[in-house]
Amino acid sequence: MEASNSLFEIARFLKRLQWAAVGLGVCWLVWLLAPVLTPFVIAAMLGWLGDPLVDRLQRTGRSRNVAVTLVFTLMALLVLLALLILVPLIERQIATLVESLPRYRDWFIGTALPWVEAKTRLQLTTWFDLDHLIELVRSNWERAGGVATTMLGYLSRSGFAVLALVANVALLPVLAFFFLRDWDVLVARAASLVPxxxxxxxxxxxxxxxxxxxxxxxxxxxxxxxxxxxxxxxxxxxxxxxxxxxxxxxxxxxxxxxxxxxxxxxxxxxxxxxxxxxxxxxxxxxxxxxxxxxxxxxxxxxxxxxxxxxxxxxxxxxxxxxxxxxxxxxxxxxxxxxxxxxxxxxxxxxxxxxxxxLYAGEHPTIVLDSYVGAPLAAPGNTPESRREPGEA
Missing domain, CATH: 1.20.1440 (de novo design (two linked rop proteins))
Structure with a gap:
């Protein structure tokens, strides 16, 4: 009996170990495919958020395709409206920020840094002096070998990153539409795999x-x-x-x-x-x-x-x-x-x-049903304990 229990425990431990290995493998795969999975995750979240509205429209008698088309069009119009309002507004604000950068620089060097230096007694102004920074870069230029190669590699990677971003943005509405249309089917297929x-x-x-x-x-x-x-x-x-x-x-x-x-x-x-x-x-x-x-x-x-x-x-x-x-x-x-x-x-x-x-223990918990304010009877002094054997 003990041998069979030991084998059962070993088998259960190995099964848990297998599930842990599967979980670690999934996390590793997600880490590798993170840039590719991003538009799919966003599209899945959009489909999941829009599915209740699609189901509500279906309950009114509309077909799934019509309901999906209406919800997708509404979501697209809301995004387009937000872009039409926010993009020009943010563009003007960024232009104002660029024009104001000299004022921020002068305030930072002329007001903020001296105040911090007076409070902390640290000499910070020297490190933000433009001539000092240029001299510091020049003195360490030889140590920074391969800067041009590094910058070119960064620019090329940035170019590919921009192309990937454009592709993901173009792919997002297509993926969102299909997730929205087939969300119930995907949920049903996932449920069919559950034991x-x-x-x-x-x-x-x-x-x-x-x-x-x-x-x-x-x-x-x-x-x-x-x-x-x-x-x-x-x-x-x-x-x-x-x-x-x-x-x-x-x-x-x-x-x-x-x-x-x-x-x-x-x-x-x-x-x-x-x-x-x-x-x-x-x-x-x-x-x-x-x-x-x-x-x-x-x-x-x-x-x-x-x-x-x-x-x-x-x-x-x-x-x-x-x-x-x-x-x-x-x-x-x-x-x-x-x-x-x-x-x-x-x-x-x-x-x-x-x-x-494990929480309740081996013995059942005894609950005393007594009225509020009743004194706690001492052991052996309850009415039941004072009755004679055989007394009702």
Whole structure:
């Protein structure tokens, strides 16, 4: 009996080892194919986000192809509208930034660095002197052999990267359309591969993961959009030339907790000091982001997002940074889906653990049904213990 138990444990360990090897192989393959997989992942996310609307249109009597065409056209029009509004706006803001670069340079060298030097007693101005930098490069030029070759290789790689980016952008709408059209078929085929004994559990976990992540992404996108518009208009009302650009950046970075308002406050404060040089406009910048944070915390996030993902902000930051470190831009795209699925699995594991014998112990838990405030009877002093044997 003991020998059969040992063989069973060894077989189970080897099976788990095989699954771990398969998981590591999949991660390695994703790392290798990250640039190729990026448009497929974006298209799959678009198809997954648009599928509920397609299903709703189907329930009204429309065919799948008609519903997919309507939803895809709506998504394409929204993207086109966003590009028509944002691209000229961002172009003008970048042109303003380029024109303002000399002022930022003068403020940085003439105001910021001396203030930092006075506070820290470090000589930083020397390192930002143009003549000193040129002399430093000239003195180390011989040590930097092969610079031309390195630059040419970088330029050639950059050219291929640009071509790959253009190809991915052109491929994205095609992939999104097919994912949107065949999403239910893909889900059904994936479900057909699940072992029948585990189909109910896997279906429940997949449904919970989809609901959690879909609600979070849709709500978070709306929060980013509203905050970007709010910050941009607020900074523009304060009088910052780059207010709209800073507001857009802060709205986009809102996806990572605390990074959006922190980056907006830093960039807005610098822009206010460079443009006006007084603390009144800095106070205006702080007021814009303070009001924005109050609206986000007490209205936007509870109404649009809520606690749908169930992840702590530190976990979200770690997931995004770890995904970017491991798999680049693809990892950042997959970070929150993987984190949401992992959170659902952890809740399921906790549920199984609290129902297991390991948690409850070998002996059943005795629950005393007593009224509130009743004194705890001492052992041997209960009515049952005072009864004689055979007494009812």
């Amino acid at each position: 029948r004994d585990h189909l109910a559990t896997v279906s429940r976990l997949a449904r919970e993961s989809s609901d959690v992540l879909g609600a979070f992404l849709r709500g978070q996108f709306l929060v980013m959009l509203v905050l970007g518009v709010m910050y941009g208009l607020g900074l523009w009302a304060v009088g910052l030339d780059l207010g709209l650009l800073i507001g857009i950046i802060a709205g986009l970075f809102t996806f990572v907790p605390y990074l959006g308002p922190a980056s907006g406050i830093i960039l807005g404060t610098i822009a206010a000091l460079v443009q006006y040089g007084d603390w009144q406009h800095v106070a205006g910048v702080l007021a814009v982001f303070g009001i924005g944070q109050v609206i986000e915390s007490y209205w936007l996030t509870p109404k649009l997002v809520g606690d749908r993902i169930g992840l702590h902000p530190v976990a979200v930051i770690f997931a995004v940074l770890a995904g970017g470190q491991l798999f680049g831009f693809l990892g950042m795209l997959l970070a929150l889906p993987v984190a949401a699925i992992a959170n659902v699995l952890l809740r399921y594991a906790q549920e199984r653990y609290t129902s297991s014998r």
